[in-house]
Amino acid sequence: MGEPKQERAVKTREAILHAAAQIFDECGYSGASISKIMARANVTQGGMYFHFKSKKGLAQAVLAHQQDFVHFSTESAGLQKLIDLSFGLAYELQSNVLFRASVRLAVEQGEFGLRDDTAYQEWVNEFYGLLCEARGRGELLPEVDEREFANVLVGAYSGTQIFSNVSSGRADLPERLVSMWRYFLPGVATPQARARFRLPTNVQRLAA
């Protein structure tokens, strides 16, 4: 007996998304094509069109699932967890093709006529939650507005990873993040909390 039909469909969809991410990561949006993605996923035209009708639809699906592609766990809490997450995402950008493709499409979305900040707003919400946790733990300066700083951090992080990508293929991203935090923490965290935070020391350059 074969797999149930639904289970097979879910697997096919996942295979297509993964192949699409690989192709978008390698070729960008304009260099990608449905036929390249079909070949990579090893699916038939029928299988493809059951799930996705267009390259743009595929790009939107890869873009929309940005947070699902990242699995991050840590023992830390509050601001330390936010710091750890920022370094965790740097590692994901290096090693996780689905996440990397999704970020690339978010940055280059102008190339396929999209202007959609959902992926950015999801990170604002994620960071905001951790900042509220930090507030509850007494780690934030009174003048910090949690939502405002969450927005600032998403912008600053996005540009830092883009600059690192064109400079070094993201090999220097952890170093750049250490620098970014050095200049943000005095405006965000209480001196007592700052004395406790761990930024990675001797940051390893990741393989480019």
Next chain:
Amino acid sequence: MGEPKQERAVKTREAILHAAAQIFDECGYSGASISKIMARANVTQGGMYFHFKSKKGLAQAVLAHQQDFVHFSTESAGLQKLIDLSFGLAYELQSNVLFRASVRLAVEQGEFGLRDDTAYQEWVNEFYGLLCEARGRGELLPEVDEREFANVLVGAYSGTQIFSNVSSGRADLPERLVSMWRYFLPGVATPQARARFRLPTNVQRLAA
């Protein structure tokens, strides 16, 4: 008597660059074509090929002249000048198609197979110069490394304008810059200097 040949060539080159910037700004790299740019610049094929042989060459020329496209003057100095420049660039991104196209190409350069951080490094150097001036004026905290913070600021600025672009077509960029500076200044400027700086208050939302 007509214009000297050389003068005409310079004018043609400028007309082509301007038309290319308009088309890249409107259509992105993959949507642009040499023929669209020729039509917009009102030049012949001969005129085009005398100056530029390919769409990629044109994109690289628009990308390479990013700083030439911006004319910024201010009475201020040191850190206040850096702050003023950051808001001046926001205005340029709104109103100056050559600069806006150049920035777009820098961000989306993956789409034409480039990985060139020259435009970013030029801003690092520009910001670094102003930070050295600020150091000479006693405005910086002792722990600030001028080159490190120049790098941090270029990354943070780039991402802030990208996020603002997808969120609001850059209408909210000045507000986002006020927020960014609110969280950077405590880690960068002495309390005495901070008391003097002017961030725009009642920031106007620019027309989207």
